[in-house]
Amino acid sequence: MSRITFGTSGWRGILCEDFIFDNVKVVTQAIADHITDQGEKGKGIIVACDSRFMGDRFAKEAARVLAGAGIKTFLCNRDTPTPVVAFEILRRKTAGAVNFTASHNPPEYNGLKFSPASGGPALPETTQDIERRANEMLGEFCYKEVELDDAQRQGLLEEIDPRPAYLADLEQKVDFAAIARLGGLAVNPLYGTARGYLDTPLMERNIPIRLINAHRDPYFGGFPPEPAEKNIQDFIALVKGDPAIKLGIATDGDADRFGIVDEDGTYIEPNYIIALLLDYLVRVRGMKGGVARSVATSHLIDAVARKHGVEVYETPVGFKYIGELVTQDKIIIGGEESAGLTIRGHVPEKDGILACFLVAEMVAREGMSVRALLERLYSQVGRVVTKRENITLSPELEDRFPDKMGTTPSEIAGTRIKDVVTIDGNKFLLDDGSWLLFRKSGTEPVVRLYGEAASPERLKEVMAAGKQFILS
Structure with missing residues (x-):
C-alpha cells in the first residue's frame, strides 16, 4: 500500500488510487489517537470538506471513525471554506478539524488536512506524529466505526452550519459600507466553497455584482481551482468587457487563496496585493505591528x-x-506569494474571502484602481518585478542538485552575491537589490526558481542566470 505523506498542507492523493476510503479511515484513526494522547479528546473535532468529488462521503466516514474512538464530531452541513473551518475551531474551542480538501490541486485530487486547536495549519511535529501513526497501521483493521444515526443518539455527532457566525465576524473586520460606495464588482467563487460567502454579504447590501461560476462543479470548469491568471480568462474577459465593474474578486476551491482583477481586466499578482494591503492597513487603518512573508514572497513588502x-x-x-x-499577535498582516494572507485578530490561516473584501475596501476608500494604487506605491518605495518558473531536472541533474546548492558562486547575473538565506531552499541576495530563490520540490524532479528585480529587463537577466546555474 502507498505510504501516507503529509506535505505543507496535509495529505493529498489521486482519487481511487492512493486517496481511498481505507486509507482515509486509517489517517482519521491516527488523528484520533493523536488527539487522545494530547489529552484533548473531550473537546470534539470539526469535520468538513470542499466541493470535490466524494468530499461529503469522506467526511461522513471520518465522522464514523471518530465516533468509534469516542470523539464528538461537529459535521459541517455543506462544503465549507478552509478559513471558515479555522474560525469555527476557535469559536467552539475544539481539538481541531479534519478537512477534506486538496485546495487548488486539479480535480482528480483530494486531500485530508488536520488543523489543531490553534486554528492554523498543523506544525511539522504534529503532522509527523500523525503520519507515523498512520503508516504503522496501513493495511490493518485498526479502527472502530459507529453508524451516523447511532453516533447522533450517543451525542457523538452534531451537524453544524458555520456560515452565519463567520459572516457576522467579517462585519467587524471589513468596511462593507465603504465597499457599497465602490459600485459594481465581479465575483468568482470558482465553483468552490466560497459560494454563499463571497457573494451574500454584497447582495444583502444591494451592491451590484456580476456573479460567475457560482454553482458546484467538481471539475472546476476544466481547470485547476486556482484563481491564477491562466485559469480565469473567462472572469478577466467579464471584467474587461463591463465598464460598470470596478473590481474583480475570486477565490480558489477551498477559498483560502485569492485572485484580484483590476477594473481594466488586468490580473494583479498576489505579491503586490500583500504589499498594498500592508501599506493600507498601516496608513489608513492605523494598525501597528510587524509583517510576515515567506522566503519566496516579494521584497516589495520589505520596502513598504x-x-x-x-x-x-x-x-x-x-x-x-x-x-x-x-497566534502570537506579532504581525498586522502575513502573506505568501501563492495568494494566501490573513491579518491581526483573524484566523491564523489563509483567508481568500477576507483578502478579497479587504482589497475591495481599500479600492473604495482610496478612490483609485489597484494599478493606480500600485503605481503610487512604486513612486514612494521603488519598483519591484517578480517571477516564478519551474525547472524540470534530468535524473543526472537531480542527483547533482544537493552539491550544487552546497556551493555559492561569488556573483550571478554580473552582480556580487552579498548574502545567502537558507531557511527554505537557497536564496541569493544580490548587491543591486535583486534576488533568486531555488527550492527543490519534495515530490517531483522540479526546482522552483523565484526571482525579483527592479525592472522587467533586469529580472529577465537574473532569471536566465539562475536557470543556467541550475542546468550547468
Whole structure:
C-alpha cells in the first residue's frame, strides 16, 4: 500500500488510487489517537470538506471513525471554506478539524488536512506524529466505526452550519459600507466553497455584482481551482468587457487563496496585493505591528515596511509559520506569494474571502484602481518585478542538485552575491537589490526558481542566470 505523506498542507492523493476510503479511515484513526494522547479528546473535532468529488462521503466516514474512538464530531452541513473551518475551531474551542480538501490541486485530487486547536495549519511535529501513526497501521483493521444515526443518539455527532457566525465576524473586520460606495464588482467563487460567502454579504447590501461560476462543479470548469491568471480568462474577459465593474474578486476551491482583477481586466499578482494591503492597513487603518512573508514572497513588502518602520519576519514556505506569528499577535498582516494572507485578530490561516473584501475596501476608500494604487506605491518605495518558473531536472541533474546548492558562486547575473538565506531552499541576495530563490520540490524532479528585480529587463537577466546555474 502507498505510504501516507503529509506535505505543507496535509495529505493529498489521486482519487481511487492512493486517496481511498481505507486509507482515509486509517489517517482519521491516527488523528484520533493523536488527539487522545494530547489529552484533548473531550473537546470534539470539526469535520468538513470542499466541493470535490466524494468530499461529503469522506467526511461522513471520518465522522464514523471518530465516533468509534469516542470523539464528538461537529459535521459541517455543506462544503465549507478552509478559513471558515479555522474560525469555527476557535469559536467552539475544539481539538481541531479534519478537512477534506486538496485546495487548488486539479480535480482528480483530494486531500485530508488536520488543523489543531490553534486554528492554523498543523506544525511539522504534529503532522509527523500523525503520519507515523498512520503508516504503522496501513493495511490493518485498526479502527472502530459507529453508524451516523447511532453516533447522533450517543451525542457523538452534531451537524453544524458555520456560515452565519463567520459572516457576522467579517462585519467587524471589513468596511462593507465603504465597499457599497465602490459600485459594481465581479465575483468568482470558482465553483468552490466560497459560494454563499463571497457573494451574500454584497447582495444583502444591494451592491451590484456580476456573479460567475457560482454553482458546484467538481471539475472546476476544466481547470485547476486556482484563481491564477491562466485559469480565469473567462472572469478577466467579464471584467474587461463591463465598464460598470470596478473590481474583480475570486477565490480558489477551498477559498483560502485569492485572485484580484483590476477594473481594466488586468490580473494583479498576489505579491503586490500583500504589499498594498500592508501599506493600507498601516496608513489608513492605523494598525501597528510587524509583517510576515515567506522566503519566496516579494521584497516589495520589505520596502513598504521600511517606509512605515515595521518589522519584517521572513518564514519558510508554508502558512503554518505565518499562522504562528498571528497566534502570537506579532504581525498586522502575513502573506505568501501563492495568494494566501490573513491579518491581526483573524484566523491564523489563509483567508481568500477576507483578502478579497479587504482589497475591495481599500479600492473604495482610496478612490483609485489597484494599478493606480500600485503605481503610487512604486513612486514612494521603488519598483519591484517578480517571477516564478519551474525547472524540470534530468535524473543526472537531480542527483547533482544537493552539491550544487552546497556551493555559492561569488556573483550571478554580473552582480556580487552579498548574502545567502537558507531557511527554505537557497536564496541569493544580490548587491543591486535583486534576488533568486531555488527550492527543490519534495515530490517531483522540479526546482522552483523565484526571482525579483527592479525592472522587467533586469529580472529577465537574473532569471536566465539562475536557470543556467541550475542546468550547468
